[in-house]
Amino acid sequence: MKKILVASFAVIFISTYPYAAAETAGRTVKVAPNMVSPESLRIPASITLLKETSFYSDPEDWLAGEPAGSLAPQEGVKVLGGEYTWARGKSWWKISTDRGPKWISPEPWNVDVPPPEKIVLFNDTPIYATMDDTQEPSAILSPQEVQVTGAEKQWFYANGPDEKRWVRIHTSWLGDQWVHLPVAKIGYIKPVDYYSYYRQGQYLLDDPTYNGPYGSMAGPMFKWLGNETAHVTGEFVSVYDTNYQLETETGVKYVHEKGIPIVRGNETITLKADTPLFAAADGSQGVALVLPKQSLSSYEKIPSFNLYHVHTSLGDGWVNPDLAEPTNVVKVNTKVELRGQHTLYRFPSEGLTLGGLHVMDAVVEPSAYWEDPHGAIWYLLETKDGKAWVKKEADLER
Structure with missing residues (x-):
C-alpha cells in the first residue's frame, strides 16, 4: 500500500445556501409561489384592492388565462399568505373569499395597506406641518420611536428602498406632523427574545438599514461578530426586509442576518468514540483537536446541525456526536x-x-x-x- 501521510483536516458542514432548481431542456418547470404567512409589514394580514382584480383557483390557471372570477375594488381582503416581493412588483397573494381560498396577482400600485402603528427614527429627523420638505421644518426629532397617524397613499411603493415617502406622526407639543423617509426606513421594532450564532462578517450597526460602505483606507468602520452567540432582542421590520437588534457589550446594535438559532441550557454530552472538536461551529477555523471517549458539559447547542458548545480541559469548542468514529464497523x-x-x-x-x-x-x-x-x-x-x-x-x- 502506498504511504499515507496524516495531516490536518478541514471541514465545512454548515451551509445556508439553498439548492437552485435547474431548467430542463424541452419542458417547462412549474414553480409554486414562495408563500409566507401574514407577519405584520412583511406580509400584511389584509389589503385593499384599488381596481377590479381577477382571482384564480390555482396560480397555474393564470398561465392558461382561466380566472375563476373577479373581485371589485374593496377594503379588508383577508390575506392567507403572500410573497415578500409584493411591494416591489407583481406578486401572488393567497386570500380568503366566500368561495374558499383563492389566488390573486395584482401590481403593487393596485393595492394599498395601512402604515405601521409606530415607526423608529434612527437619525435626527426633520418634521413638517405639511408634505413639503422645501419649507422650514417645524423641529428636528432625535432618534426615537414615534406614533403613526397616517401616510400618503401607497406609501410602500417606490422605485427603490431609498426613495422617500411621507408618513404622518403624532407629537406631544405640535400635534400631527409629517416626516419624509426612505421606504426602507419606514419600519418598527418587534420585541423578541432568542439567541443566534453568527459566523464571521456580521457588522454591528447603529442603523439597521445601513448598507455600506463598511470600511475605508483606514480599515473597518464597524466592529463585527465572529464565531459567537448573540442575544437577539428585537427585529426591525419594513416592507423590504427584516434586520436584527442585538444586545452587545457596547449597547444595542443591529445586523442584517438572523444568524443560526441557538438553544441555551446545560446538558451532558457523551462521546462514544474519538470525536473532532471544532474551534468554530461552521468549521471555518478547522479542527482544534480530537477528543477521546468521554462525557462533556454543554452550555448551548445548534439543534439543526446537532452541534454542542462544550467545555473541555483544553478550552471550549463545538462537537457533533454524529461525527464520531463509528463503533458498529x-x-x-x-x-x-x-x-x-x-x-x-x-x-x-x-x-x-x-x-x-x-x-x-x-x-x-x-x-x-x-x-x-x-x-x-x-x-x-x-x-x-x-x-x-x-x-x-x-x-x-x-
Whole structure:
C-alpha cells in the first residue's frame, strides 16, 4: 500500500445556501409561489384592492388565462399568505373569499395597506406641518420611536428602498406632523427574545438599514461578530426586509442576518468514540483537536446541525456526536483495488478530509468497513501515521 501521510483536516458542514432548481431542456418547470404567512409589514394580514382584480383557483390557471372570477375594488381582503416581493412588483397573494381560498396577482400600485402603528427614527429627523420638505421644518426629532397617524397613499411603493415617502406622526407639543423617509426606513421594532450564532462578517450597526460602505483606507468602520452567540432582542421590520437588534457589550446594535438559532441550557454530552472538536461551529477555523471517549458539559447547542458548545480541559469548542468514529464497523480481511484518485478522510464524513490527501491507483487492505446512514460504504485504513477512511466509489474500484 502506498504511504499515507496524516495531516490536518478541514471541514465545512454548515451551509445556508439553498439548492437552485435547474431548467430542463424541452419542458417547462412549474414553480409554486414562495408563500409566507401574514407577519405584520412583511406580509400584511389584509389589503385593499384599488381596481377590479381577477382571482384564480390555482396560480397555474393564470398561465392558461382561466380566472375563476373577479373581485371589485374593496377594503379588508383577508390575506392567507403572500410573497415578500409584493411591494416591489407583481406578486401572488393567497386570500380568503366566500368561495374558499383563492389566488390573486395584482401590481403593487393596485393595492394599498395601512402604515405601521409606530415607526423608529434612527437619525435626527426633520418634521413638517405639511408634505413639503422645501419649507422650514417645524423641529428636528432625535432618534426615537414615534406614533403613526397616517401616510400618503401607497406609501410602500417606490422605485427603490431609498426613495422617500411621507408618513404622518403624532407629537406631544405640535400635534400631527409629517416626516419624509426612505421606504426602507419606514419600519418598527418587534420585541423578541432568542439567541443566534453568527459566523464571521456580521457588522454591528447603529442603523439597521445601513448598507455600506463598511470600511475605508483606514480599515473597518464597524466592529463585527465572529464565531459567537448573540442575544437577539428585537427585529426591525419594513416592507423590504427584516434586520436584527442585538444586545452587545457596547449597547444595542443591529445586523442584517438572523444568524443560526441557538438553544441555551446545560446538558451532558457523551462521546462514544474519538470525536473532532471544532474551534468554530461552521468549521471555518478547522479542527482544534480530537477528543477521546468521554462525557462533556454543554452550555448551548445548534439543534439543526446537532452541534454542542462544550467545555473541555483544553478550552471550549463545538462537537457533533454524529461525527464520531463509528463503533458498529464490520471487521474484514481483504484487499481492495482503488482505481483513480480517492480522497482520504480522518472521519467517515464528507468534509472531514485529511488535509486534501489522496491515494491514486492503489491496493489497500482495510481493517473494517462501515455503512453510513445514507448507505455509503467507507473503508477504514490503519497506517503507522494513524487512521484514514476511504469512501467506496463503485466505478473506481474492484
